[in-house]
Structures are given as structure tokens and as C-alpha cells.
Amino acid sequence: MEALIKKLVEAYGPSGDEAPVRSLIEEEIRGAVDRTWTDNLGNLVALREGPEPLLMLSAHMDEIGVVVTHIDEEGFLRLAPVGGVSPHLLVGQRLRFKEGFTGTVYHEKLKSLKELDWSKLYLDIGAVDGASAREKVGIGDAACLDQPFAVCGGRYLGKAMDDRIGCAVLVETARRLSRELPQAVAFVFSVQEEVGLRGATTAAYQLKPGYGLAVDVTRVGDTPKAPLSAVGLGRGPAVKVKDSSVITHPLVRKFMMETAEEKEIPFQLEVLERGGTDAGAIHLSREGVPTGALSIPCRYIHTPSEMVDAGDVRHAVELLTALCLKPWPRQKVLD
Amino acid sequence: MKELELSTLLTELSQAPGASGFEEEALEVAAGYLRPYVDRIERDPFGNLVAFKKGEAPEEGRKSLALVAHIDEIGAMVTKLEPGGFLRFTSVGGIDPRTLYSLPVIVHGKNRLRGVIGAKPPHLLSQKELEKETRLEDLFIDLGIPEEQVQQQVRVGDYITFDQAAQLLAGGSCLAGKALDNRAGVAALVVCARELERVRHQADLYLVATVQEEVGVRGAITAAYGLAPDAAVAVDVTHGEAPGISGGKAFALGSGPVIAMGPNIHPALLQQLKKLAKEYRIPHQLEAVAGPTSTDARAFQIARQGIPSALVSIPLRYMHSVVELLNLEDLLWTGRLLALLARHLEFNFAWEEEAPCT
The missing domain is CATH 2.40.30.40 (Peptidase M42, domain 2)
Structure with a gap:
């Protein structure tokens, strides 16, 4: 699975420009499902057919990045964020465009780093002047962080673990599923999560699932002076209770916890104070969809080096596999 | 409904635990009070409680009105x-x-x-x-x-x-307690249902207690899609006048429900509410809200192809504390105004052509 994770996190795919990630995943998952298609917004759906209720699993393909807003006569590029990017984290970082060329980020002269904002930041792609810069780049072109995957003890490091690790968990789960499933499963690789859960909104409307389950990363409280959170690396994937976008449906949460206990898979319970996932969009689709989320604990989210635990990833695959193989309740959820 | 009963209703609703996503007990109290007055009570897939009262118009072309109050508390x-x-x-x-x-x-x-x-x-x-x-x-x-x-x-x-008991304050007209935002709205739905007991109405009526409003009008988003009513009125609370809070942002207690106006509100629905209040001498106040209101009305307005929506609010002091305070008279008037609307609403929401400004 390491090779798959490496390929996925190193791929280029800021929100709205996910095509390279989509082709990669389509190739990896094609043999494990009945059919795949790409919808109007660019979500990739890989379907395992089966009886109702349809279980929609969602991991987002997009990553945070930047977009070029201006090219000056000296050949320097000005940037705007795509998703939640801090300008402070970009200083000295390399950024990569879809075509593969890179540049480095620095800032104008500042009295103090506190003054740093997007207007003071620029990208240098090595162009000698504006004209040669414009030969390579246009206004609106996006770039992602450029950082190789690394194995670091029992942990994985890389950019875009948020949420390519979720994509890897979905692909690996699809490969492990036996021929017959108790219900249909849609593996959705969504676009534009980082800019407002946009892909999952339309994917859920289109699929009309009986249940939804997002697989994404979550913040942890196990680093020095971290915000108060009971979630840590290496204690198993987290069953989400609440974040800013969703309160997990109590029956879905119970179903997830019971399944983990039956299979003796370690898990944690997660209450995330800030942040959301595709679950937020799925559960509000049409008349409402009972939805939960399985989270991979992750340190340093939205930095070039997001860190997850290999054991947590393995256990997430085991739990998700068990959840696909177990029949979900068919009756009305509430009366 | 006598004042004493009203304070019992509101006290029971107030004291039931019911934080967003955890509304079961509060919903049970509401269902108990609504049941005698309606044809059926259901829970939708998201957990909202829908009490249905059939209208008397012929089924073909019969319209529906949803009166919506969120039941969750912070x-x-x-x-x-x-x-x-x-x-x-x-x-x-x-x-x-x-x-x-x-x-x-x-x-x-x-x-x-x-x-x-x-x-x-x-x-x-x-x-x-x-x-x-x-x-x-x-x-x-x-x-x-x-x-x-x-x-x-x-x-x-x-x-x-x-864990806070509701208190009837000195004088007996005001009640203070937790979760009156928006159990007051739910209580107004009960008053409305009771008012309609002896009254004929043409349109189907949905009395809806929505869940998860305080975390982003979530119950209303799915209820609006699922019920797809022809018109909707959200019933919620607004700020009551108190030292340092007045002037268009806060409203007098005891002076009746507050009818909202603004882009979230369909003008034809607003006109009918104002007309009915005037005609039946229901004291009321007007509130201008510039954008989408922070209520279920914002979700109903943009559900499906759009649902004409309005907002009626009960003035309340100390919002989001455990001593939220309101006047029971306002609650009574609110329920009566809603019942009048259910009885008399004309479902004509066509936009009139107006001459361009010269």
C-alpha cells in the first residue's frame, strides 16, 4: 500500500484541477469495481453493484494550493490561496505546476514576519522577465506544494495526506472486497472539498445513497501544547462524533463502533472543534442521508509535511472493509 | 389556552434536554402536546418531527403551509x-x-x-x-x-x-429558563394547533419541529426539500429590549410577535401576515433583516425551486444564556397569528409587474 500512497500524495491536484489524481485512481481501482464514471463536476465514482441501500464512501482528491493572480514585468508571480493555506507556511517552499516545472516562494522586505500576508508573497519560477514567465504560466494557473513522500519510523510523511490517504484507503478497501456484497457500494473520489465540500454535494444528489461515510484526516491533540483533543496518532482510526460540518448520525456511529469492536479493530472517538468533511455535504442531501465519518488522525494538516501513522491507515482499511461486508440496516432509521 | 397552562407547556419544553443532534426527549414533549390536535405525527429521515393536519380543500390542487420552529438548544x-x-x-x-x-x-x-x-x-x-x-x-x-x-x-x-429549572418571574407574566430559544417557537406551534381545533382551514398544514438549527439550520434544509410546501413560516425568537440593547435590533416584550421583512421574506406572505394582524387586532412589531435571516427561513427560501417564506419571532432577552426571558402574552399572540394565517392564507405569490422608476 506504501507505493500507492506515495503515488497519490505526490500527484498534482489542487481544488478544481484534480484530473491527474483522477486518472491515477481510475487506473488503480478499475479492476476492483463494476464500473467507473466521472460526473459533471469531475468527481470519480467507482461502483460495486449490489442491493439497496447504497453505501456512499467519499474521500476527496483535491489538495490545498495556490492560483496565479498576476505576473509582473520582472517575471515574479503573485498568488492567492486555494483552500486553507497560510502564507507563512509557504515561505521558502517549492511549488509545482501541472506541467511539472517548479518555483520557490519568498516575500518582499518586511519589518517583521507578522506583516506577512498574500500581498507581500511572490513565486519565483526562474523567469528572466515577464514575457518569459508568461510563456510558461497564465493567470489562473494553479500550483501545489512540491514535497516527496517519506517513511518516517512507523509513520508516513507527505503533502496532500489530506486527503489522498483517504483515497488510498478507499482504493485498498475496494481491492479487498469479495465478489458478493450485501449492499451496493459507491467509492466516490470527490473534487473541491477544500473550497466548501462542493464535489460531495453534487455526488450525493446524483447517487441518492441510503447511507454516507466520509473518509478524511482529522486533527490531533498529541503534539507539544496542542489544542485540547483526545485524538492521537497510533491509537487507531477515529469514528467521528462531531465537527463543524456534521453531527454524525447516532445509528451510523453505533454501527461503526460495534463493527470495530466485533473485529477487534482499535478506534478512537473524535470531536473536532474546527473543520469539516464531505460528510457535511452528504448528510444534508435531499431529505437527509444518515452519514458518518472515519478519520485518519494526522499531524501538521495543511503543511507540506502531513504525518499519519501506518497502523492507523491499516486499521482504517480493515474497518472500512468490514463495514462494506456487513449488511447495513434496511428499515427506516427513525420513526 | 389559559396563562397557567401556557407556563406549564413552556416549562416542560424548556426543561427537556435537547442539544442539537440530541433532541429526542424535547421532541417527545412536543409530540405529546401536538398529538391531540393533528391527523398524524411522523419523523423524517433527518429526525425532524412533522405533525400533519389535513386541509379541507379538494385534494386536487390543495396547497400546503409549513410552520416551522427549531427544537434544538445550544x-x-x-x-x-x-x-x-x-x-x-x-x-x-x-x-x-x-x-x-x-x-x-x-x-x-x-x-x-x-x-x-x-x-x-x-x-x-x-x-x-x-x-x-x-x-x-x-x-x-x-x-x-x-x-x-x-x-x-x-x-x-x-x-x-x-440543568436549569424554568422560573415564572415576579408578576407571573414573564418566564425565564434555558432553551426558550426556540422552545418558545415550538410552544407557539402548539398554541396554533389548539387554536385550529375548532376552525376549518383549506390548506394542508405541516407543524414542523426541526433539529440542528443551532449548528447551521440543518434540519430545515432537509425538511424543506422533503416536504416541499407551497409556503413556509419560520417561528423563532429575536432580541428583547434591555439596557444597552434597543433601536431596531431589539423589540419590546409584551408588545406582540415581531414580523420580519427583507430579502429572505416573500412580500406577498409578509403583506398577508401584516393584514391579518391588523384586521384581528393582534399587537405586532416589524423587524428589518438585511440578508438571509439566521433562522430556518433561510433554508426554506432556497429549497428546491424556491419556497415563499416568512419569519415571525418572539422577543426574548439574554439569548443563549440559561435565563432566556420572555413574556407569555407574546407567545399567545404569536400562536394566534399563525393560526389566522393557516386559516386565511391565499397562495398567490405571483410577482406583480411594476412600472419602471422615472
Whole structure:
């Protein structure tokens, strides 16, 4: 699975420009499902057919990045964020465009780093002047962080673990599923999560699932002076209770916890104070969809080096596999 | 409904625990009060409670009106078990850290556990700490039981609600308590249902108690899609006048319901509400809201192809505290106004052509 994770996190795919990630995943998952298609917004759906209720699993393909807003006569590029990017984290970082060329980020002269904002930041792609810069780049072109995957003890490091690790968990789960499933499963690789859960909104409307389950990363409280959170690396994937976008449906949460206990898979319970996932969009689709989320604990989210635990990833695959193989309740959820 | 009964209704609704996503008990109280007056009561897939009262118009072309009040209240949730058995928590909806220190709470663990919100006492605070605003991180919950027992009884994600009895204040016209935002609205639906008991109405009526409003009008989003009514009125609370709060942002207690106007509100629905209030001498006030209102009306207006929506609010002081305060008369008038609308609403929402300005 390491090779798959490496390929996925190193791929280029800021929100709205996910095509390279989509082709990669389509190739990896094609043999494990009945059919795949790409919808109007660019979500990739890989379907395992089966009886109702349809279980929609969602991991987002997009990553945070930047977009070029201006090219000056000296050949320097000005940037705007795509998703939640801090300008402070970009200083000295390399950024990569879809075509593969890179540049480095620095800032104008500042009295103090506190003054740093997007207007003071620029990208240098090595162009000698504006004209040669414009030969390579246009206004609106996006770039992602450029950082190789690394194995670091029992942990994985890389950019875009948020949420390519979720994509890897979905692909690996699809490969492990036996021929017959108790219900249909849609593996959705969504676009534009980082800019407002946009892909999952339309994917859920289109699929009309009986249940939804997002697989994404979550913040942890196990680093020095971290915000108060009971979630840590290496204690198993987290069953989400609440974040800013969703309160997990109590029956879905119970179903997830019971399944983990039956299979003796370690898990944690997660209450995330800030942040959301595709679950937020799925559960509000049409008349409402009972939805939960399985989270991979992750340190340093939205930095070039997001860190997850290999054991947590393995256990997430085991739990998700068990959840696909177990029949979900068919009756009305509430009366 | 006599005033005494009204205070009992509101007290029962107020005291039922029902933080967003955890509304079962409060919904049971509401269902109990609504049941005698309606044809059926159902829960939709998201958990909203829908009480249905059939209209008398012929089925073909019969219109429907939804009266919508959210039943969830603000609360908290356990985020971490600290050594010593203390609990850290986060907010469910917009709780105000200034109001929390020393409040009694219920932690809904394996059992219902009584606790209090603790913090460092003022004697031990440094000057700097005294000047700082209270943050959630400074507070914790103390259940008064040993750590091992806490670990057996409580998990991350357990709900916390405020443990506060509703009080009828001096004079008997005002009631103070937790969760009156928006159990007052739900109580107004009950008053409306009771008013309609002896009255014929043409349109189908949905009386809806929505869930998860305080975390982003979520119940209303799915209820609006699922019910697809021809018109909707949200019933919620707005700020009551008090020292330092007045002038268009706050409304007098005891002067009747507040009818909202603005882009969230369909003008034809607004006109009919105002006309009915005037005709039937229901005291009322007007509130201008510039954008989408922070109520279920914002979700109903943009559901499906768009649903003509309005908002009627009950003035209330100290919103999002455990001593939210309102006048029972306002509640009664609100219920009556809603019943009048259910009876007389004309479903003509066509936009009139107007001559261009010269």
C-alpha cells in the first residue's frame, strides 16, 4: 500500500484541477469495481453493484494550493490561496505546476514576519522577465506544494495526506472486497472539498445513497501544547462524533463502533472543534442521508509535511472493509 | 389556552434536554402536546418531527403551509477526559463562555450524570488572567466522582446539557429558563394547533419541529426539500429590549410577535401576515433583516425551486444564556397569528409587474 500512497500524495491536484489524481485512481481501482464514471463536476465514482441501500464512501482528491493572480514585468508571480493555506507556511517552499516545472516562494522586505500576508508573497519560477514567465504560466494557473513522500519510523510523511490517504484507503478497501456484497457500494473520489465540500454535494444528489461515510484526516491533540483533543496518532482510526460540518448520525456511529469492536479493530472517538468533511455535504442531501465519518488522525494538516501513522491507515482499511461486508440496516432509521 | 397552562407547556419544553443532534426527549414533549390536535405525527429521515393536519380543500390542487420552529438548544460535548476525572468540552451551537462558569449541567454518559462547570476561583487568578475574557479552554466539568468511575461512565462525544429549572418571574407574566430559544417557537406551534381545533382551514398544514438549527439550520434544509410546501413560516425568537440593547435590533416584550421583512421574506406572505394582524387586532412589531435571516427561513427560501417564506419571532432577552426571558402574552399572540394565517392564507405569490422608476 506504501507505493500507492506515495503515488497519490505526490500527484498534482489542487481544488478544481484534480484530473491527474483522477486518472491515477481510475487506473488503480478499475479492476476492483463494476464500473467507473466521472460526473459533471469531475468527481470519480467507482461502483460495486449490489442491493439497496447504497453505501456512499467519499474521500476527496483535491489538495490545498495556490492560483496565479498576476505576473509582473520582472517575471515574479503573485498568488492567492486555494483552500486553507497560510502564507507563512509557504515561505521558502517549492511549488509545482501541472506541467511539472517548479518555483520557490519568498516575500518582499518586511519589518517583521507578522506583516506577512498574500500581498507581500511572490513565486519565483526562474523567469528572466515577464514575457518569459508568461510563456510558461497564465493567470489562473494553479500550483501545489512540491514535497516527496517519506517513511518516517512507523509513520508516513507527505503533502496532500489530506486527503489522498483517504483515497488510498478507499482504493485498498475496494481491492479487498469479495465478489458478493450485501449492499451496493459507491467509492466516490470527490473534487473541491477544500473550497466548501462542493464535489460531495453534487455526488450525493446524483447517487441518492441510503447511507454516507466520509473518509478524511482529522486533527490531533498529541503534539507539544496542542489544542485540547483526545485524538492521537497510533491509537487507531477515529469514528467521528462531531465537527463543524456534521453531527454524525447516532445509528451510523453505533454501527461503526460495534463493527470495530466485533473485529477487534482499535478506534478512537473524535470531536473536532474546527473543520469539516464531505460528510457535511452528504448528510444534508435531499431529505437527509444518515452519514458518518472515519478519520485518519494526522499531524501538521495543511503543511507540506502531513504525518499519519501506518497502523492507523491499516486499521482504517480493515474497518472500512468490514463495514462494506456487513449488511447495513434496511428499515427506516427513525420513526 | 389559559396563562397557567401556557407556563406549564413552556416549562416542560424548556426543561427537556435537547442539544442539537440530541433532541429526542424535547421532541417527545412536543409530540405529546401536538398529538391531540393533528391527523398524524411522523419523523423524517433527518429526525425532524412533522405533525400533519389535513386541509379541507379538494385534494386536487390543495396547497400546503409549513410552520416551522427549531427544537434544538445550544449545549456542549465532551472532548477529553482529564486526570482527576475532570471533563473538557466544546460547544454545540453558539454558547457564550462568559455565561458558563458555575452552571449546573447534565452529562449524558452511560447514565445521566449531574455535574457543574468549574474553573480557577477568582482568588487564584492573576491580574492578567482577571482582565482576560473567559475561554472554553479555561473551563471544565466536575462530576464529583472518582476518575475510574468517570472513565466507566463517560466517553468523548457524550452530550452535555444545562440543568436549569424554568422560573415564572415576579408578576407571573414573564418566564425565564434555558432553551426558550426556540422552545418558545415550538410552544407557539402548539398554541396554533389548539387554536385550529375548532376552525376549518383549506390548506394542508405541516407543524414542523426541526433539529440542528443551532449548528447551521440543518434540519430545515432537509425538511424543506422533503416536504416541499407551497409556503413556509419560520417561528423563532429575536432580541428583547434591555439596557444597552434597543433601536431596531431589539423589540419590546409584551408588545406582540415581531414580523420580519427583507430579502429572505416573500412580500406577498409578509403583506398577508401584516393584514391579518391588523384586521384581528393582534399587537405586532416589524423587524428589518438585511440578508438571509439566521433562522430556518433561510433554508426554506432556497429549497428546491424556491419556497415563499416568512419569519415571525418572539422577543426574548439574554439569548443563549440559561435565563432566556420572555413574556407569555407574546407567545399567545404569536400562536394566534399563525393560526389566522393557516386559516386565511391565499397562495398567490405571483410577482406583480411594476412600472419602471422615472
